[in-house]
Every structure is written in structure tokens, then in C-alpha cells.
Amino acid sequence: MYSESDLQTAVDAHVLSPEAAAAFRSHIASLRSAPGADEESFRLITGFNDIFVSIAAVILLVAVAWIGESIHTALAGAFVAASAWLLAEYFTRKRRMALPSIVLVLAFSGGVLATMLGFLFEHGEAIFGPRLGETTGALTFGGIALLTAGATWFHWKRFMVPITVAAGTAALAATSVALVLSITGVPQGSPTLPMILVLIAGLGVFALAMWWDRSDRARQTRRSDVAFWLHLLAAPMIAHPIFHLLGVTEGDNISSAAAVLVVGIYILFGLIALAIDRRALLVSALAYVLFALTQLFNQFGAVELNVALTAFVIGSALLLLSAFWQNARAAVVGLLPENLASQLPATVRPVSPQPAS
Numbered sequence: 001m002y003s004e005s006d007l008q009t010a011v012d013a014h015v016l017s018p019e020a021a022a023a024f025r026s027h028i029a030s031l032r033s034a035p036g037a038d039e040e041s042f043r044l045i046t047g048f049n050d051i052f053v054s055i056a057a058v059i060l061l062v063a064v065a066w067i068g069e070s071i072h073t074a075l076a077g078a079f080v081a082a083s084a085w086l087l088a089e090y091f092t093r094k095r096r097m098a099l100p101s102i103v104l105v106l107a108f109s110g111g112v113l114a115t116m117l118g119f120l121f122e123h124g125e126a127i128f129g130p131r132l133g134e135t136t137g138a139l140t141f142g143g144i145a146l147l148t149a150g151a152t153w154f155h156w157k158r159f160m161v162p163i164t165v166a167a168g169t170a171a172l173a174a175t176s177v178a179l180v181l182s183i184t185g186v187p188q189g190s191p192t193l194p195m196i197l198v199l200i201a202g203l204g205v206f207a208l209a210m211w212w213d214r215s216d217r218a219r220q221t222r223r224s225d226v227a228f229w230l231h232l233l234a235a236p237m238i239a240h241p242i243f244h245l246l247g248v249t250e251g252d253n254i255s256s257a258a259a260v261l262v263v264g265i266y267i268l269f270g271l272i273a274l275a276i277d278r279r280a281l282l283v284s285a286l287a288y289v290l291f292a293l294t295q296l297f298n299q300f301g302a303v304e305l306n307v308a309l310t311a312f313v314i315g316s317a318l319l320l321l322s323a324f325w326q327n328a329r330a331a332v333v334g335l336l337p338e339n340l341a342s343q344l345p346a347t348v349r350p351v352s353p354q355p356a357s
Contacts, residue, residue, distance in 0.1 A: 050099040057087055057100055061107050073122050077114025084108040085155070092159045101161045105152075109167045112151040116144045135182045142178030145171045162225035166233045169208060173201040173237070195241040202237025209234055210276065214343050228278075235284035239269070243288040254295055262292035270321070274332040277345045282318070290314055 011018055045051060064083045068075035084107040092101040120140065149171035156164040177197045184193065209230035216223040242265065243249060246258055254262075266289040269281040290310055297306035321328060330347040 044102075045099045046097065050097050053091060053097060053100045054103045057084075057091070057103055057107075060087075065111075072118070074115050074118035077111045077116075077118055079111075081108050081111030081115060081151075084111060088155075088159050088161075092161060101159070102163050105155065105159075105161045105164050105167060108155055109148060109152050109164075109171070113144065113148045113171075116147060120144070135185070138178045138182030142175045142182060145174035145178060149175065160222065162222055163229045165212075165226045166229035169205055169230060170233055173198075173205060176201055176204075192245070195244050198237055199241035199245075202234050202241070205230055205234035205237060209278075213276065213278075213345075217343070217345050219345060231276075231278045231280040235280035239281065239285040239288065243285070248288050248291060254292065256296060256299055259292040259296045259299075262288055263296075266292075271332055274325070274329045275336065275344060277329060286314070 061080050061083055064079040065076040068077070068079035084104045088101065088104045088108070091097045092104060149168045152164055152168035152171060155161070156168065177194065180197055181194065209227045212223050212227035212230060216227070240249075243262065246254075246261060248254055248258070248262060266282075266285050269285050273279055273282050293310040293313060294306050297309050326347065333341045333344055333347050336344075
């Protein structure tokens with residue numbers, strides 16, 4: 001399996017001419033009856049060897065973490081981070097294997113984070129005393145997240161794995177939330193402020209994802225892959241706080257008005273997803289709208305079939321949306337101002353170049 005970024009790399013290396021690459025993309029689009037941008041393609045595996053190497057890497061990383069833990073708590077994360085970097089030198093930098101690269105990025109970032117947390121666990125009492133204050137704790141965890149973001153930046157500069165930007169951005173978002181909480185204090189028993197902060201951070205991540213998307217409207221380079229992972233990060237950071245603040249996550253039942261509002265927000269998410277040609281928001285909010293529709297059917301008397309009816313309605317709607325994604329996108333983008341629509345992925349399939357007569 002070859003991704004759009006692989007094809008663009010072949011063009012940059014003069015293995016393929018730009019005309020041949022354009023003709024190939026147009027041919028594939030005609031077979032699928034959809035522009036390549038609509039497919040939201042990203043390379044996850046190139047073959048079963050990716051899965052094989054990923055499993056072997058995980059086994060090795062668990063082993064070195066176990067060995068490090070037996071020596072010192074902080075060394076578990078340090079050994080994982082160092083091993084993940086060394087493995088990436090071959091499997092990412094030389095072999096360009098997709099799934100192992102993702103596993104190794106996450107292992108490296110998690111290892112760096114675990115190293116600092118392990119050190120804090122072992123020596124925190126000696127440094128901060130028997131009780132870590134709320135402000136000091138928030139500042140400490142913010143600093144740890146910031147150092148993790150710095151480490152992922154070095155990883156990005158070395159290996160250029162698209163998911164690395166999302167991992168570093170997540171660390172920066174955690175740093176921002178922790179810094180604000182260190183100033184305002186952590187509310188006891190009320191997660192409203194943290195949820196609002198997560199929502200604001202999610203909107204920031206979404207804006208960053210759109211910046212990367214805007215730089216590659218045709219979705220033919222690594223920048224589109226970076227945007228994909230950023231959208232995947234931003235979606236739950238936006239969806240979960242919104243529905244939590246609406247009270248969807250607090251109990252087994254919600255009012256009919258709240259359920260209708262949840263469905264309305266999901267429709268809004270759908271319009272945004274169509275406009276930007278990204279499906280992450282729809283997936284992240286799916287559990288909440290399923291719950292809300294179940295409650296609506298339950299309140300209208302369909303107790304025995306409420307789950308089945310909900311699954312039928314949502315499943316049918318999403319399949320129809322997928323089948324007519326291009327038409328729906330064209331309608332939504334057509335309602336937007338021209339200066340905004342021109343920043344979004346194309347809504348029409350490019351025409352194949354005709355052979356010279």
C-alpha cells in the first residue's frame with residue numbers, strides 16, 4: 001500500500017514525473033468515484049511485516065521496562081525511551097515502516113514522561129515534602145509535560161513521523177492546562193474548569209490541524225498526515241468537554257431537551273466534518289449521540305427496541321453520509337464564503353489529462 005505522501009516523494013526524487021503522478025491519482029479517483037482528498041488516506045501498514053515488527057518491538061520494550069524497573073523506577077521509562085529511539089533509527093529512518101514508527105513514537109514519548117514521573121515517585125517526598133501542594137503539583141506536572149513536548153520535538157526533527165506532532169501538541173496542551181490550574185487552583189469535586197480548559201486547548205489543536213491542512217489542500221504530502229493525527233487528537237478534546245458540560249456523562253438519564261441538544265450538536269459536528277473533509281469529530285462524538293438517541297426512544301415508549309432503533313438510525317445515517325459524502329460536501333462548501341471555501345480541500349475530482357493526439 002502506497003500513500004499520497006509516498007507518491008509525492010517519488011515525484012520529488014524524479015522517479016515519477018508530476019504528470020504521471022497526476023494521471024495515476026486521477027485514475028485511482030475515477031475507480032473510487034471520489035477525489036483522493038476525500039479518502040482521508042494515511043499509511044498505517046505496508047504489509048504484515050509491519051504488524052510482526054510492531055509486536056516484536058512491544059515485547060522488547062516491555063522487557064527493557066521490566067529490567068529498568070528492577071533497578072530504579074525512573075529507569076523503566078528511560079530504557080524504553082532510549083530503546084525506542086534506537087529502534088527508530090532503523091525501522092523508521094531506514095525502513096520507513098509505518099505501524100512500527102507509530103508504536104516507537106508513542107513508546108518514546110511515554111518513556112520520557114514515565115522517566116520523570118518515576119523520578120518524582122521515588123524522590124518527590126524528599127524534594128517537595130510529605131505533601132505536594134496543588135499549585136506546586138500543577139506546576140510540576142506542567143513542567144514534566146513541557147519537557148516531554150521538547151523531547152518529541154527532537155524526535156520529529158530526526159524522524160519526521162506524522163503522529164509525533166500530535167504527541168508533542170498533546171504534551172503542550174497538558175502543560176497549558178496545568179499552568180492555568182496552578183494559577184487558579186484545582187477545584188475540589190467540580191471538573192467544570194478543567195473541562196473548559198481542555199475544550200479551549202482542543203480548539204487550539206483544531207486550529208493547528210487546520211493550519212497543516214491548509215498547507216496541503218490536495219493532501220499529497222506528509223503535512224496532510226500530520227493534520228490527520230492532530231484532528232484525531234482535537235476531536236475528543238472538543239467533544240468530551242462539551243457533552244460533559246451538558247451533563248451527558250453524569251447520569252443514566254438526561255432530559256429530552258438535553259438529548260435533542262446533543263443530536264443538534266452532532267449535526268453541527270457533521271457539517272464541520274463535511275466542510276473540512278475530516279471525520280474525526282463524527283467518530284469522537286458518536287457514543288454521546290447514541291446515548292442521547294437511546295434516551296429519546298426510551299422516553300417516547302420504545303423501551304424494548306430503543307438500542308436497536310438507535311443503532312439503526314445512526315448506522316443508516318452514517319452509511320448514507322459516507323455514500324454521498326462528495327455531494328454533501330459540495331452543498332456545504334457551496335454555502336460558505338468564497339475566501340473560506342478556497343482554503344478547504346477541493347469538492348470536485350480532477351480531470352485526467354488527455355493524451356496528446
